[in-house]
Amino acid sequence: MTDTTPTASIPTPGASMKSPSRLSLRRIAEQPSLLVGGGIVVLMILIAIFAPLLAPHDPFVQNIAARTVPPVWYDGGSWEHILGTDQLGRDYLSRLIYGARISLFIGFAAVAIAGVIGTTLGLLGGYFGGRVDMVVTFLTTVRLSLPIILVALAIVAIFGGSVTIVVIVLGLLKWDRFAVVVRATAAQISRLDYINSAKAAGASTFYILTREVLPNLAPQLIVIATIEIASAILMEAALSFLGLGVQPPTPSWGLMISEAKNYMFFSFWLIAIPGTALALLVFAINLAGDGLRDLISPDGRG
Amino acid sequence: MGALLTVDDLRVDIATPRGTLRAVRGLTFSVNAGETLCIVGESGCGKSMTSLALMDLLPRVAKRSAATLNFADTDLSDRRKARRIRGNQMAMIFQEPMTALNPAFPIGDQLTEAYLHHKGGSRAAARARAVEMLDLVGIGSPAERLGQYPHQLSGGLRQRVMIAMALMTDPKLLIADEPTTALDVTIQAQILRLLRDLQQKLGIAVIFITHDLGLVSRIADRVMVMYAGAMVEEGTAAQIFGAPRHPYTQALIECIPQPGRTARGTPLGTIPGVVPSLVGQIEGCVFRSRCPLARRECESHVPTRGAEGHRWVCVDDAPAPALEGTTR
Amino acid sequence: AQQADNAVRFAYDQALESPDPYFTTLRLGVILGRNVWDTLVIRNLETGEFEPLLATDWTWADDETLELTLREGVTFHDGSSFDADDVVYTLSYVSDPANRIVSQQIADWIDSVEKTGDYSVRIHTKGPSPAAMEFLSSQLAIVPDGYYSGPAGATEQALPMGTGPFRFDSYSAGGEIVLARNEDYVGSEFKTPASLDRISIRTIPDQQTQIAELMSGGLDLTMGLPRDQAEMLAQMPGVAVESGETMRIVFLQIATSDESSNEALKDIRVRKALNHAIDKQAISTNLVGEGSNVINAVCFIDQFGCTEEGVTAYDYDPDTARALLAEAGYGNGLTLRLHAYRERHISEAIINYLAEVGVTVELNYMQPAAMRDAMRSASVDLAQNAWGSYSIYDLSASTPVYFGGQPDDNNRDPELIEILTEAESVMDPDARKELYATALRRIADEALAVPMFTLPVYYAGAEGLKFETYPDEILRFWEYSWQ
């Protein structure tokens, strides 16, 4: 174990110690991946929030006469539609901007549900161990053995595709990683002496779980959440791509790719634009997640 | 002359996000053939870094530099030459016998690995040598043990295997970094005895690293006391424990309860304050922030006093008066 | 190109549920039915007359009795010869409801079939059956005697078998189908032996994969491409595109039956509003393209009995639509479910038009079989249908399916059911026409549907493949050849 004995500079021992917040701010600044990734994600979130202000057109208004107008940098493009129009003559930039909303909302909401389920299960299993743990492990194994895309497809096919359904389905299916990691960490933490101290002080199990164990899981939770958000966004895109996710005319990026794929050989930009946006968002989230992970465990393990 | 290992101005710098951590700050010492040098000091003072630097096993973030680094007339800063010596004439054993052996291979494989690499020869010869060494460290039915995996051995046995492994190539110097800290006292005593006996029998020099002053007093020919990456005092065991010159050495000895010397239930000696940060340079005496005798002179260069036999780094030449245990 | 092999590789976008034409509603099944099997008679597409095929001669003994003389010397693909027993067996099997062929109406006019000689049969109908010849010339393929081993098309045959110009060479459910030329094909003047050696048919659900295959030379023929792709493909070297008018009509079915839970749709003002809200002409011109015509009646105009005379036409008028909706109490918006199974871009255009008059639409895009389920369980508000009438040139194959009380009827309008049922048993052509006209007018006046337009089909083939297209969307592979 590396001793992190605090510093006391020689001339005046016990003098100024850097405040923890300043320290971590500096460490964040030293993580280029976190800065770049986080920056892009924040930008996308802002775009999503202010979509109505930023979108130049109504993303739903079609103009069947002005279809697949190419982006401005191609011949035949115009500043009226910077990224052109889609197969129904809707402004592509506006749809892209609104699409960020869908992707991010689904990512965050699904992971919020998954996080609550997984964290609760993992906490209980890890903390109590024994039978409870067996049940949690069992549930996780069952969940892991289900082919997730297939089950998601099936459920969406049965209940119909909509943002809500997709969120719920992904939320109910993607909790495994939370459960696994939280369980392992909670099991580790609950063996630590500060948990024993709290028990010895007479604290209730609820108090211990929520106040002593949970806060220490926060870093891991954030890291898993970023990974899972990225993966949920991709999964929504895949579902929509297969026509079983969000339904038109909702401008989901996956759906845009799906609709544009028929035009890919003739108007490649139609698929390239949402494809790039999606890859960029997922890349940024993963990059930020990696940065966060490094921030939390600087030796780059796990 | 005659020194097996000569180290002059050894430094280990570690790049950290907060700056360069100077883990070892210009150590100069030597080890003679067949003698036991104990390096003692508190946690984090650079003992392990020193030993790893000698073996060229430092983590990648750490950089080593030295004016002289000679082992039996070989310059260890020449990495190619050093590699031929490491694991061959110079062997090392570590603190954690639990984790220092690879769980995936039987101990026979691990014992013979270095031998086959450095000495060549047949597998059978290597195994015969391994049996011999296991027998030497007092492990019963050694031939059968070769097929066993580390997890099948108890902590004490594993440490014996580690020692046997180090002795396979007939080294001249053995570096032991806290080899008994993880063991129970009774087993520690047995392992120490074993080391002592082997050393006498084989005439190997040992660098023994520990923070346990009691242990040091029992096995050392010479003792080097480290503080914050630097040597503060060096001498024979009798000198260090009988007439310590450096205030830190004195204070350290006062801290441990000693039956007969410290009365039961009475306050023990303490060293107030905390260890200084190792990031960056420390001007003057490294111990002055905690030294009860510190004064202005300590802030500038402090000379090494005494002769080859007993050296200490302090502004005071005269033996310091024994420190009174200052309780808080 | 597969010119060297004298073969054609064709792709279809949906998996075939069964290779037997009686047990699939899919267009590909109809196509296979014509290429692998023969019917008793065949329609001459130029004259519209019925001509001999497996039957050389036929006469109506009376309104309810049809006598046929069969061709001699015809063999099935396994070498067994064709005779009256096969016809009796086939028609008896398919007309027995217990055997559950998928579209019972093609055979339920048959009461019984009797063998009158080795090569002659007599068909007794249940009543006057004006469409009998139509069915005999299209869907009623003849299988060998004892072909089925149970109901629902169960057979013990390794491969399906008929007398047609092609035989099955291999079949993998949902996978590749290979047809080989029937060397012993007899046919008739109107259905001749094939010139191609092999046809391979693959299921490729994604249009862009089909296009990719076409462009990379992995495919020789595909059909059903949307206009945009077809037009752009036409400019690619090595690919030839043809468009063909079809009988296929697109319309929105509006659920108004008692079982339907949506009260809004039971209000005629809402239904009229829907009719006014959608710019069919714009969709037809821009999205569907050449060969598409706007329709006002739910039938194909060339079908016997189909007419637009006196049928109300709703023009595109969003303001009126909004006003009607407001009047009906839905000024603040209305949410409807739309079910669709093909032409999703059209669905989307419809959704956007409806959105403009304040109707929010939830799209349920699904496979045809699934949509059929939904429709039959009355859990559909609007259904976007693209109906091809099994290529039958008679209105009985279209309007009654959706308004005549059959399972897919989501209106269950008693008056319409009565009119349409009556029309099916009237032999007099004029009387039938009049009944059909009445029905079509009622449908329009009540705005029970949103008729939209006909759907042309775009075919894309490798250059050098000679093929002709027909409005009935049937690929007559036996006529195809490489130049």
Place this chain on the structure above:
Amino acid sequence: MSMTPILETRNLHRRFRVSQGHFKPKATLQAVNGVDLSVQRGETLGIVGESGCGKSTLAQMLLGLLPATSGEVRLDGRPIADLRRVDFARRVQPIFQDPFSSLNPRKTLLDIVTMPLRVHAIGSRAEQEARARTLMDRVGLPAGFADRYPKELSGGQRQRVAIARALVMQPDVVICDEPTSALDASVQSQILNLLMELKADFGLTYVFISHNLSVVEHIADHVAVMYLGRVVEKAPVDAIFDAPQHPYTRALLDSVLTVAPDAGVPELALGPGFPNPLRPAPGCPFHPRCPRAFEPCSTIPPTPVPAEGRGAACHLTEMTPRGAAA
């Protein structure tokens, strides 16, 4: 001596079912095996023994954190099973070994020290903090540390925080499980001094667990020596160190390496048999290593040491009269 001990154990047992790897059935491990101990108010009971002999398990049971398999722990003569968790917690508090894992890294020191008060809802928020600050001051933590996080502290400072937390509810008994083993010698002495001062100031009773005999000798009044889950010898501290009766105690004492430059490495007469807690030897569990083992040792378990008083669980001492017994 007739006073009710503040804390005592009666024939305390604790078994664990342990897996021996995937391929073997589970085995039973007797971590604590019939321990009878008692601590009088105001005294310090030292417990020593080698790694794995059950010291921590015993501590956990004394703290009520681990239920006993059989036997009981009594506080003021009442079985702690009858006490409410919170009431017991007010009177018995722990200090653990590892200063790194005993503080929640996500909480400020003030939060850590006030935690017990908050759990028990003692006083207002301000009162809780005032009390915590007083104690932090008392254990020698600089005033500015209240808002810091554990990671900024050295091991010794952390241990001070742990002590403040243990004392904030003014308990009667403090169970110290190796409170200084993880510390450097110079810091260890600070903590030991602090513990001794606090004991005097607050009238505390300590159960002090350690494997460092010098430390125990320095701080304890009575010492119990454990081997494989059993107490093999118990006596006042002088008696143990001056005249150990059990061969194991003697071996333990012999292996202590005090500062004595000329003494050399002690020669232990112990046999090589390493104790396996899963398969303790029959009879006296120590007999395979015992230099003085004789015939009954391998079959007959020696009489356990009684709760009150002193003695050794050894066939050798059974033959000679016990010291001033209960």
Place this chain on the structure above:
Amino acid sequence: MLIYILKRLGLAVLVALCVSVLAFALLRVQGNAASALAGEGASAEDIAIIIRTHGLDRPVVVQYLTWLANVLQGDLGTSYFFKRPVAELIVSKIGNTVILAIMSLAIALTLAVPLGVLAAVYSGSWIDRICSGISLLGQALPSFFLALCLVMLFAIHLRLLPASGAQTWQHFILPAVTLGYYITPPFMRLVRAGMIDALSNDYVRTARAKGIPSHKVVLKHALRNALVPVVGLVTVQLGLLIGGSVVIESIFALDGLGYLAYQSIGYRDFPVLQAVVLLLSLVYVVLTLLSDVVNAWLDPRLRVS
């Protein structure tokens, strides 16, 4: 060993049962099975007959048990859509999926292991950064998007490889590359993490202290220990692989299980979907079982002494 295997087997069976209940429930509860079976134009009587003959009117539990009993006898039911035995359908498709899975796995492993080892050995350096960049990009690029781009490049522009189908081994290249790339990042990360972990172990330092060349230390001492968790991950990844194959197979019209499943969802073909879900889950369960046993066997710590 036997006890362990039996225990593990028991757990696997329990998991499989649970999965079977889910598979059954998920798909049986919803949707009108009878009318799907009856086909177009079926009358109410037809449907009634089907309900009776297929036992759809019996309690769900009974239906489940009957189904399970049939499944155990290898009777997976009859496809509603294709009207053929499901087992037959699956047998005819599984080959393609297995080929695809093996090829993808091979591609992924040949990429992931060396890259992961490199990244770990040079962790923190630019090599590590390049490797993690590759893995990040791999994770970010939606597999279907990549598939389309590959088709565009290799099938259309270069005309090197077929765009779809499963007729020859060339047909498998594009799908396998897509799928392999899709699962490479998690492999690589695990190898890297495992290697960093293994390299930081004391025994690696011991090996170094013996003066053994570092490539030997890395490959012999570290990799051996780092690969143990990879064996486990391979099974987890197979699940991902099969999930991914649904998307990939349908894009490439590759006539395998994933594609069959995707089709059967569209057709509400419950018996097929049930069977595929069950089969894939069982494959997962069996593989984890095997990998657990193999791992236990590999890891001497767990072996019988």
